[in-house]
Amino acid sequence: MPYTIGYDFGSESGRAVLVDVADGREVASAVHPYKHGVIDQQLPDGTRLGHDWALQHPADYLEVLEVTTKAILAQSRIPADDIVGIGTDFTACTVLPVKADGTPLCLTDKWKGTPHAWIKLWKHHAAQAWADRLNELAERRKEPWLSTYGGKISSEWLFPKVAQVAEEAPDVYDAADKFIEAADWIVWQLTGVETRNACTAGYKAIWDADSGYPTRDFCAAYHPKLANLIDKLGPPRPLGEKAGELTPAMAAKLGLKAGTAVAIGNVDAHVSVPACGTTDNGVFVAIMGTSCCDIICGPEKKVVPGMCGVVKDGVVPGSYGYEAGQSGFGDHFAWLSRFLGKADPGHAALEAGAEQLGPGGSGLLAVDWWNGNRSVLVDADLTGVLVGMNLQTTPIEVYRALIESLAFGLRMIIDTFSQNGVKIERIIACGGMPEKNRLFMQVIADVTGRTIQIARSAQAPAVGSAIFGAVAASKRKGGYDTVSEAAKAMGGIKELSFTPNPSNRSVYNQLYTEYRTLHDFFGRTVPVMKRLKHIRAKAAAGGVSTETIERRAHK
């Protein structure tokens, strides 16, 4: 009876799930928080960090491996001999400088007090100026890859992060033999072999299967020190391949068998696709959490305005994987809850009240940009809108408007893919939200006019990693030879699905027309939101004197 383990490394903790290779049954799972969490104030030695920094500690990842593996082995009593493969997924771009043997610079005495020697977590946002410079340069030079990323590289990605190191800590840059995604570093620790995966390289490091990384010429123009950056990266390998085998040392540490197959690294969102039971083209998988990440595969490369990226073999081997998303999703509801404070009636009451209202029954129309817009406008400076407020407007009405607005934002992405030649056959929702937010899922079905299926596992990324672990093992060793076969056997969807209600759909079609009007007005035509941010920034900078109240004598 073969089993595999999937490890899912998140922002605050890591998770392991032990999965039956035959049918994907989750036999055991364990979560362990990172001891150092997100390091955003000071290094362990007390060195202060700047604004918008976000680092991590590599030892935390290793501790997760050890603690969770022992926990699932103990829970399941499955013998290590039956565990044939391991897969991993990570947040990205989460990148660190290492020596040639994979030692993180931050774990050496020389560099442990230098912030730039540490792991930069995906949400390290202090490299925004370097993203701006990169976009400006790429546009000016008409770099062919820019359109692949919706016309904009994010400050969260590898190039801006490494450029910040080169500029602010040139000695760290020089001391780093490699810069490597944590997704690949953890595989290196497991196998003793350095590999790179096509997913993080493609979506976060401007790499393309045909043309490779940006040219050395471009890198040097971006920052002189980066002329040798490509030497510090490495050639990515397709997803689904075996990276190597568990080293005896690591096997002993985890209680697993040396030689166990380890899959090439992967990203948490992208790895969720096979967990839904399919790797077919045209399956739109929406990974719903605080934000929403959308993945779809297609047979050819299309330029779709406002997507995050399109990468050959980036999700499953043999197809083009497209990524898009909404930078704010469930966190809109968290905002409403915070706004209401002790008056928050709770999710169940909000959902029940909102359901009573029916489509358009709030009288409100929201634009879902509380955390900016990732697709299709690719503009972090956009902000949220509420229209239709009146003296009777209630929190329940705002809640309903937020739900509808998020569904409109999702439809905008779906329509944009469809209109640009990326065919969508099915929609599958996964992540923590779908099971807990049934009204929301129904509204999405009604707004998009499509049936919404739900991933079977609530921990889809970890199951996805276990699937890749089974492929790394190969059929001969009890796994599968292709991601597609493994996905069919081990992934799947729930019996629950949400089908569009035709009369609701017609109301939403009217509302969506209004949403598009506001979307284009605020997002494309009139930069009111940017000007508000600018005015606010000036106010915060103290450009505004205190109020004055004068008293005057009147007869």
Next chain:
Amino acid sequence: MPYTIGYDFGSESGRAVLVDVADGREVASAVHPYKHGVIDQQLPDGTRLGHDWALQHPADYLEVLEVTTKAILAQSRIPADDIVGIGTDFTACTVLPVKADGTPLCLTDKWKGTPHAWIKLWKHHAAQAWADRLNELAERRKEPWLSTYGGKISSEWLFPKVAQVAEEAPDVYDAADKFIEAADWIVWQLTGVETRNACTAGYKAIWDADSGYPTRDFCAAYHPKLANLIDKLGPPRPLGEKAGELTPAMAAKLGLKAGTAVAIGNVDAHVSVPACGTTDNGVFVAIMGTSCCDIICGPEKKVVPGMCGVVKDGVVPGSYGYEAGQSGFGDHFAWLSRFLGKADPGHAALEAGAEQLGPGGSGLLAVDWWNGNRSVLVDADLTGVLVGMNLQTTPIEVYRALIESLAFGLRMIIDTFSQNGVKIERIIACGGMPEKNRLFMQVIADVTGRTIQIARSAQAPAVGSAIFGAVAASKRKGGYDTVSEAAKAMGGIKELSFTPNPSNRSVYNQLYTEYRTLHDFFGRTVPVMKRLKHIRAKAAAGGVSTETIERRAHK
């Protein structure tokens, strides 16, 4: 030592204030609620009312007269002989059908069970269809008076209300010898003489000093029964005149002296102007409460887009009185408080927090149409907007945005008057808000770039009525011969005023540009708000079926 009494009849209660004629000192005051309040569900005999109805009981007004007069006499110990005049003001248009002797139909056995026989309060909104028909007809016939009212007659005014009676209760219409404003009916009760006042006639009954009421031809075209409507009204008299003298019967009832001078009736907002100490042209008086009513006088008749009306002698004799306003004002704050429920931090905390933010420091821009827009767009179907929402947006930021937005709405009115030839020399705020909302007043000063003065009395309407009572008495009897003299002596402003801060003003000029962009987009260009109301109305009418969640079997 002469004194006068001012009576202010509001929507829920009536107030009396006893004022020293020499200097306007408020010697005593009393408030008494209407026993029947706003009758919007059923008549006293249980007869059910329709949606949007709002009636009142005439006996409640008489009870207010008796109870409050006795209270102020008892408080002040002023002898009735020293009280030389009485003035009154009322909500308008608040209109009732009466017999030739002034008996309200609703107080007769025959009609007491008929809703249309009762007093229609200003906020009776069930005649909207008749307002629509009137506007359509007047526009088609190019009636010259339409522009005097900003191009639109409100459903709150006399013609739509009476047309509703004529259509739905033709026998009530026929049985009514007169239709009369409550403002004039109360004066009739006090004096035994039927009079009409130029203020309610001019602002609420389409009457003009030069051309009179609409033509009989127009009335007949509006509704055949209304061919004789003008016979059921009466010729208005200018404000400041004496309507008559207190009858012996009423004097005995109130404890006052028979023969006491009684002023022509008046409207609560308009009567507040002389309470501010001036009747000069160019003084913009903003009466701030749940809504905001703006009054300004000028030497000539100008057509100003979006004003509520311009009436010769409508505020003070000898000038043209202009009215404009914001249909929602302080009730925006009441909404926020309701929305927050038990999380509402209270006015003081919101104001202190909002002051800390500084101009534009909320990052938000609101459009102040939670209760529609009265001026300059004259559109009750407009609704409120919040732009700039993000995941950190707080109630304090929304509070600040509401304050700024209301100030922008006020500036829009002020600018429109100025640009259309109505000169504004001073701005005076009165009503309950100015003293309690100092930050708000400062923001208004900064946004408009003008000093905001504050009326001396917090009960300006009642003091204004007392001023008109003094003019009705005349100088010979211890009062004054002109409203202007009386206003100078008895009205006034506080020592407190708010002067614009130049650096704040420059921030607000930028924000106001953005406000105007949204104002014109939503108010003039794209009717998103009307379409949202339409969609919501259809949803409320049950056009939307319940959500459906289907369960399906998947392999």
